[in-house]
Each structure stands twice: as structure tokens, then as C-alpha cells.
Amino acid sequence: MGYAELHQFTQSVFIKMGCSEADALQAAGVLLAADLSGVDSHGVARLEGYVCLWEAGRINVQPDIKIIHESPSTATIDGDAGLGLVVAPFAMKTAIEKAKIAGTGWVAVQNSNHFGIAGIHAKMALAEDMIGLSMTNASALVAPTFSRERMLGTNPIAVAIPSGEEPPFVADMATTTVANGKLEILQRAEKEAPIGWVQNAYGQGTNDAAILKEGGALLPLGSDREHSSHKGYALGSIVDIFSAVLSGAAYGPWAPPFPAYVPLPQNPPGKGLGHFFGAMRIDAFRPASDFKENMDLWIRRFRKAQPVDAKQEVLIPGDPERLAEEHRKVHGIPLVPKVCQSLQALAKRFDIGDSGFLN
Amino acid sequence: MGYAELHQFTQSVFIKMGCSEADALQAAGVLLAADLSGVDSHGVARLEGYVCLWEAGRINVQPDIKIIHESPSTATIDGDAGLGLVVAPFAMKTAIEKAKIAGTGWVAVQNSNHFGIAGIHAKMALAEDMIGLSMTNASALVAPTFSRERMLGTNPIAVAIPSGEEPPFVADMATTTVANGKLEILQRAEKEAPIGWVQNAYGQGTNDAAILKEGGALLPLGSDREHSSHKGYALGSIVDIFSAVLSGAAYGPWAPPFPAYVPLPQNPPGKGLGHFFGAMRIDAFRPASDFKENMDLWIRRFRKAQPVDAKQEVLIPGDPERLAEEHRKVHGIPLVPKVCQSLQALAKRFDIGDSGFLN
Numbered sequence: 181m182g183y184a185e186l187h188q189f190t191q192s193v194f195i196k197m198g199c200s201e202a203d204a205l206q207a208a209g210v211l212l213a214a215d216l217s218g219v220d221s222h223g224v225a226r227l228e229g230y231v232c233l234w235e236a237g238r239i240n241v242q243p244d245i246k247i248i249h250e251s252p253s254t255a256t257i258d259g260d261a262g263l264g265l266v267v268a269p270f271a272m273k274t275a276i277e278k279a280k281i282a283g284t285g286w287v288a289v290q291n292s293n294h295f296g297i298a299g300i301h302a303k304m305a306l307a308e309d310m311i312g313l314s315m316t317n318a319s320a321l322v323a324p325t326f327s328r329e330r331m332l333g334t335n336p337i338a339v340a341i342p343s344g345e346e347p348p349f350v351a352d353m354a355t356t357t358v359a360n361g362k363l364e365i366l367q368r369a370e371k372e373a374p375i376g377w378v379q380n381a382y383g384q385g386t387n388d389a390a391i392l393k394e395g396g397a398l399l400p401l402g403s404d405r406e407h408s409s410h411k412g413y414a415l416g417s418i419v420d421i422f423s424a425v426l427s428g429a430a431y432g433p434w435a436p437p438f439p440a441y442v443p444l445p446q447n448p449p450g451k452g453l454g455h456f457f458g459a460m461r462i463d464a465f466r467p468a469s470d471f472k473e474n475m476d477l478w479i480r481r482f483r484k485a486q487p488v489d490a491k492q493e494v495l496i497p498g499d500p501e502r503l504a505e506e507h508r509k510v511h512g513i514p515l516v517p518k519v520c521q522s523l524q525a526l527a528k529r530f531d532i533g534d535s536g537f538l539n
Numbered sequence: 540m541g542y543a544e545l546h547q548f549t550q551s552v553f554i555k556m557g558c559s560e561a562d563a564l565q566a567a568g569v570l571l572a573a574d575l576s577g578v579d580s581h582g583v584a585r586l587e588g589y590v591c592l593w594e595a596g597r598i599n600v601q602p603d604i605k606i607i608h609e610s611p612s613t614a615t616i617d618g619d620a621g622l623g624l625v626v627a628p629f630a631m632k633t634a635i636e637k638a639k640i641a642g643t644g645w646v647a648v649q650n651s652n653h654f655g656i657a658g659i660h661a662k663m664a665l666a667e668d669m670i671g672l673s674m675t676n677a678s679a680l681v682a683p684t685f686s687r688e689r690m691l692g693t694n695p696i697a698v699a700i701p702s703g704e705e706p707p708f709v710a711d712m713a714t715t716t717v718a719n720g721k722l723e724i725l726q727r728a729e730k731e732a733p734i735g736w737v738q739n740a741y742g743q744g745t746n747d748a749a750i751l752k753e754g755g756a757l758l759p760l761g762s763d764r765e766h767s768s769h770k771g772y773a774l775g776s777i778v779d780i781f782s783a784v785l786s787g788a789a790y791g792p793w794a795p796p797f798p799a800y801v802p803l804p805q806n807p808p809g810k811g812l813g814h815f816f817g818a819m820r821i822d823a824f825r826p827a828s829d830f831k832e833n834m835d836l837w838i839r840r841f842r843k844a845q846p847v848d849a850k851q852e853v854l855i856p857g858d859p860e861r862l863a864e865e866h867r868k869v870h871g872i873p874l875v876p877k878v879c880q881s882l883q884a885l886a887k888r889f890d891i892g893d894s895g896f897l898n
Contacts, residue, residue, distance in 0.1 A: 250642075250823075251641065252642055253611065253612040253823070254643060254819070254823040254824055256824045282612045282641050283609075283610025284643060284645050286642070286643050286819065311781075311785075323844075325853070325854070326846055326847055326853050327845060327846055327847060328846070328847050329845040331841060339773075339777050341780055349776070349780065351770075351774075351776070353767075374766070376765075376766050377766075382847070383847030401760060401761055401767060401771070402716070402760055402761065403761075403762075403766050406735075407736075407761075407762050408712075411710075414698075415774075417856065418700075420837075421700055421834070421837065425830060426824045426825065428825055431833070431837060432837060433840070450833070461613075464609075464610035464612070464645075465608060465615045465647050465785045466608060466647075466785065466787055470787070474784045474808055475784055477808055478779075478784055478791060481792070482683060482690060485682075485688040485690050486687050487685055487686055487687070488687045488741070488742030488743075489742075492685050493685070494685050495769070497772075
């Protein structure tokens with residue numbers, strides 16, 4: 181599937197939902213950044229999910245996104261229940277503008293929705309010679325250490341760091357051992373999950389990749405207590421608190437679910453999903469050229485670290501996604517039949533004419 | 540061992556090394572915060588190690604710690620090869636002062652030494668109604684995913700978050716599956732390590748708790764690729780880059796070692812160890828009282844998450860260390876014979892009279 185056609189189609193769907201041209205363009209670009217970088221679970225496969233949330237009245241396509249609290253280096257933003265795909269870039273831009281003057285900028289967001297992959301927002305800082313940070317809470321699928329209850333989302337953290345001649349360092353990770361998308365891939369292939377990825381409703385480790393449908397939970401990074409799952413639990417908690425307690429969004433088990441058919445948790449202590457963004461100007465710490473030269477040295481030294489197996493060199497965070505992007509820009513984005521069908525249904529429903537490429 | 544006597548003794552040692560009264564008082568308090576909170580590996584057990592570093596000319600006991608670069612919300616500090624136990628509180632205070640005016644404060648430190656436990660510095664922000672962050676790089680003991688070479692330190696991250704009536708949330712964690720101290724405990728007890736903690740010099744998993752003496756390495760949080768060790772590797776890398784590349788310290792395999800008998804890496808690309816600190820004023824995002832009320836609710840809800848085993852309730856980050864501190868303040872700090880002997884040797888060497896309590 182060619183990227184340009186898929187982008188045009190996605191933008192058309194957002195326009196049919198009632199988004200402005202500009203918002204639809206941005207939302208399509210952010211959503212498809214996932215497909216381009218190989219994170220198929222978070223891209224156009226979710227387009228139908230966003231439409232369902234809109235139909236359920238949980239997404240406001242004409243949001244009045246605004247700053248409700250600020251200081252020289254901070255802001256809190258009310259996303260007005262808009263698409264996270266639009267709210268997040270607004271918030272990250274705000275962080276960058278703050279950083280231009282104050283050296284750093286930090287923005288907490290309440291009342292938002294899912295924002296796609298975390299990395300795309302963090303990467304906005306790179307062109308400004310800034311380090312970018314991005315995180316979000318999400319609906320509860322993860323059990324804390326010692327618990328059998330789902331209390332946290334997969335709560336990703338992304339950090340993008342500029343370099344000189346080398347490609348930038350871009351880490352983008354769920355704070356769980358694996359994200360839910362990896363389980364979905366195993367389910368489709370009818371394969372088992374390794375022990376350490378999920379537990380059942382009683383809190384016992386299991387190989388069942390479909391256990392979340394039966395009250396199971398994802399495990400925090402670290403997998404079990406002996407391998408320090410309490411650290412993954414702490415990281416996911418920090419993301420939840422920065423994104424939602426600091427901003428006034430719904431946190432922990434009250435975070436709103438992505439599937440529109442799942443009822444909203446009752447009596448949430450805040451509004452919608454929460455995000456947290458940061459931008460740090462490199463030259464607020466040292467001259468940017470010095471930093472970039474040293475980042476190049478850092479990257480080259482780590483790439484040459486002695487490998488366990490000569491056939492697999494050490495990777496720098498961001499390598500796999502960048503390679504996927506280079507390949508997919510040329511060769512197109514592979515879509516599984518189920519995703520193609522969901523897009524065809526959207527084309528029919530919204531009467532989008534130029535969708536022959538989906539057949 | 541009573542805390543007060545141990546503190547007095549530790550302060551005396553730092554004074555004999557040539558520290559000012561004020562610096563010695565501070566260094567003793569920071570070092571012993573580890574013993575108080577149950578992290579025996581990072582406390583007074585290392586006092587002899589600091590003395591050896593000083594004897595080797597690697598610690599400057601009369602440092603001229605100064606800001607060498609700044610913006611409204613940031614500063615870079617040169618620690619002048621001082622004790623990290625003194626440089627770090629100076630840097631964290633700078634972050635707090637910046638936050639008072641700019642909303643947040645972020646301080647990168649070059650040319651420092653080991654700063655004790657990360658949590659004690661992050662916790663300085665709590666009394667100011669701020670969130671505190673603290674991290675440091677350290678000498679290389681950790682192999683990146685796919686590598687058999689030691690490239691990163693255990694590079695801890697600490698985050699302290701204020702609450703209202705509940706005790707604060709304080710996460711303090713090495714970005715490895717376990718810190719080196721846990722291996723030392725196993726070695727003393729002649730026990731094996733679980734698979735997933737360490738690898739041998741060829742990059743293969745092993746139970747040998749003493750494998751670091753034979754070219755082995757600690758594993759990043761996640762343990763192996765299947766359980767996402769690349770995330771622990773990325774976290775440790777972010778700590779290295781924020782602490783050392785941003786500040787101008789020595790990074791990656793060039794970070795200076797703690798044992799004074801280990802030669803310094805040749806041609807380091809920066810000076811000494813690096814740290815990174817942050818302080819975020821809560822009311823730069825929302826009224827502090829609102830935040831604290833919600834943190835209390837967050838903490839209470841997570842503490843009541845359904846346990847796997849009714850006998851082990853879900854913990855909040857910071858619980859184990861706080862409980863240890865409450866106990867040890869009353870009952871004293873247990874010292875193993877080897878540590879007692881090292882303190883007796885220091886008492887003799889520095890002719891510290893009031894050390895009868897060590898016998």
C-alpha cells in the first residue's frame with residue numbers, strides 16, 4: 181500500500197468526521213507515523229477505533245485546545261476531548277516555544293485521547309536542537325507487582341536526542357515487558373507467549389497470548405519480582421502521575437478505554453487521557469555543536485561494542501524504526517487483510533471515492 | 540550501631556580528609572541515608588572507598604563547585620572533582636532555586652564523583668512542593684542488548700513525588716535487573732544468582748554471582764531480548780547521555796571507576812562522573828493542594844489493588860526504604876563484620892578517638 185494514498189485516505193476519513201483540513205492533515209500524519217516505522221498496532225489499524233470513539237461522543241472533532249495554567253517553563257493544557265493526534269502536537273509545540281525562552285519547556289495535558297506513537301511527538305524537538313520527551317497514560321491493562329488487578333496502561337516513554345552526522349537517538353517504549361500489539365500478533369498466528377509477558381486472572385504466569393480476554397494482565401517491564409518488575413511498575417506509575425495527576429486527567433484504573441464498546445470507568449478523578457511532554461534546549465546546557473559531536477562519538481562507540489554474535493551488531497535506540505521507515509517509504513506499507521477490510525468499510529460508510537487502491 | 544555515633548564518626552573521617560566542617564556534615568548525612576534506608580551497599584560500607592579515591596588524588600576535598608553555563612530553567616555545574624556527596628546537594632539546590640522562578644529547574648553536572656543513593660537528592664524537592672528527579676552515570680558494568688562488552692553503569696533514576704496525608708512516592712532504581720550490591724550479598728552467602736541477572740564474558744546467561752570478576756556483565760532491566768532488555772539498555776543510555784553527554788562528563792565505557800585501584804580509562808571525552816537533576820514546582824501545573832489530594836487517592840487506590848496473595852499487599856514505590864528507615868532510626872544500623880573492620884582501620888589511621896563503639 182503506497183504511503184501517499186493511505187495518507188490521503190486517512191485524511192479524508194478525519195475530514196468526514198468533521199475535523200478541519202489542517203487537523204485532518206496533522207492527525208493522518210501522526211497516525212501513519214506508526215505504520216511507517218513498523219509499529220503496525222498503533223497506526224491505520226486503529227483508524228476504525230477512532231471513528232467508533234467519535235460516534236460514541238468521546239472525541240470532539242472541533243476542540244478548543246487551550247492553556248489553562250502556566251509558568252515560564254511549564255503549561256497545563258486542556259485538550260477539550262480532541263483527538264490526541266491533534267492535541268499532542270499542539271502541546272509539544274508549546275513545550276518547544278517555552279524552551280526557546282526558558283531553556284526547557286514542560287507541558288501536562290488533560291482531557292485528551294490516544295495520541296498514536298509517543299516517539300513522533302518527542303522527535304519534533306530534534307529540528308530545534310532540543311531533546312524531546314513524550315509520555316501518555318492509557319487504559320488499565322497492567323498489574324502492579326504483587327497484584328492481579330489491572331491498574332496501569334502500557335504507559336510509554338519516548339526520548340529523542342539530537343546528534344550530528346549520525347542518526348538521532350530515539351527511544352520509544354511501553355513500560356511493560358511487551359506492548360499489547362505483540363500479543364495480538366501471536367493470537368493471529370495461534371502461537372504461545374513466552375512466560376514473563378502476561379499473567380492470568382489469579383496472578384499466575386501463563387503462555388496464553390489471549391489471556392487478557394479472560395481477566396489476565398500484562399506484566400510491567402522486568403516480568404516478575406525476581407527480575408525487578410517493581411521497576412517497570414514504578415516507571416509506568418511515574419508516567420501515569422506525570423501525565424494525569426499533574427494535569428488533572430483520569431489516572432490509574434480510571435483512564436478511559438480505547439475500544440468504544442468498553443464502558444467508561446465511573447466517577448473518574450480527572451478528565452480524559454493525560455499526556456506529558458518536555459523539550460530541553462541543548463545550548464541551555466552546553467554549545468549544541470559540542471553536544472552533537474559527543475553524541476556522534478557515543479553512538480559510534482556503542483555501535484561498535486563487542487557483539488555476542490558477530491552477525492548481530494549492537495543497535496542504537498531508534499535503529500529498527502528508522503530502517504523500517506526507509507524501507508516502507510519506498511516499498512509501501514503492508515496491511516493485513518483484516519485492516520484492509522476495516523478501511524474498505526470506512527470508505528463505504530463515508531462514501532470516499534478514491535479508495536480503489538484498497539481492493 | 541547507633542545512627543548518631545556512626546554519623547559523627549563518618550563526619551570525622553571526612554574532616555580528617557580535609558573537608559570543611561559543613562561539607563563533612565553534609566557528606567556524612569548523604570552517605571548514611573543509604574544505610575538508614577536499607578541500601579547497605581551504598582552507605583558506610585563505601586567510606587573506605589572514598590578515602591582510597593582521595594588518596595589516589597581523584598577527589599578534591601576543597602572543591603570550587605560552580606555554575607559554568609545557564610538559562611532561566613537550566614544550569615551546568617562543574618563539580619571540580621569534589622565528593623559527589625557534596626556536589627549533588629549543591630546541584631539539586633540550584634535546580635530547586637531555578638524552579639522557584641521558572642517553574643522547573645534542570646541541572647547537569649560534570650567533573651563529579653559518586654553521589655551515594657539517587658533518592659536522597661530527589662527527595663530534597665519534596666519539602667518545596669516540587670517533584671524531584673535525580674540520576675547519575677557510573678563506571679561500566681552493564682552490557683547492552685546483543686553485546687558482551689561492559690558499556691554502561693548501573694545508572695540509577697530516582698523520582699520523588701509529594702503527596703498530602705500519605706507518605707510520598709519515591710522510586711529509586713538502577714536501570715539494570717539488579718544492582719551490583721545484590722550480587723555481593725549472594726557472593727558472601729555463597730549462593731547462585733537467578734538466570735537473567737548476569738552474563739559471562741561470552742554473553743551467555745549464568746548463575747555465577749561472581750562472574751563480574753571474570754569479565755562478565757550485569758544485564759539491563761528486562762534481562763534478555765525476549766523480555767525487552769533493549770528497554771533497560773535504552774533507559775541506562777538516557778541516564779548516561781543526560782548525566783554525562785549533556786554536562787561534559789566522561790560517558791559510557793570512559794566513566795571513572797569507583798575502586799581506586801582500577802586505572803582510569805584513557806582519553807576520556809569529558810571530565811569525571813556526570814549527574815542530572817530536576818525539580819518541577821507542582822503549582823506550575825495545578826494548585827499543589829489539588830495535586831496532593833489526588834496523589835493521596837492514587838496511593839490509596841494502588842495500595843488496595845487486588846493482591847495475588849492476601850498476605851502481601853501491593854506496595855507503593857518508597858515503602859520498603861521508608862519502613863527500613865523507621866526501624867533503623869530506633870534500632871540502629873546493622874554492620875557486617877567486614878564493614879566494621881574497615882571502619883576500625885579508618886579510626887586507627889586517622890587517629891579518631893571516639894570510635895570505641897566500633898569494637
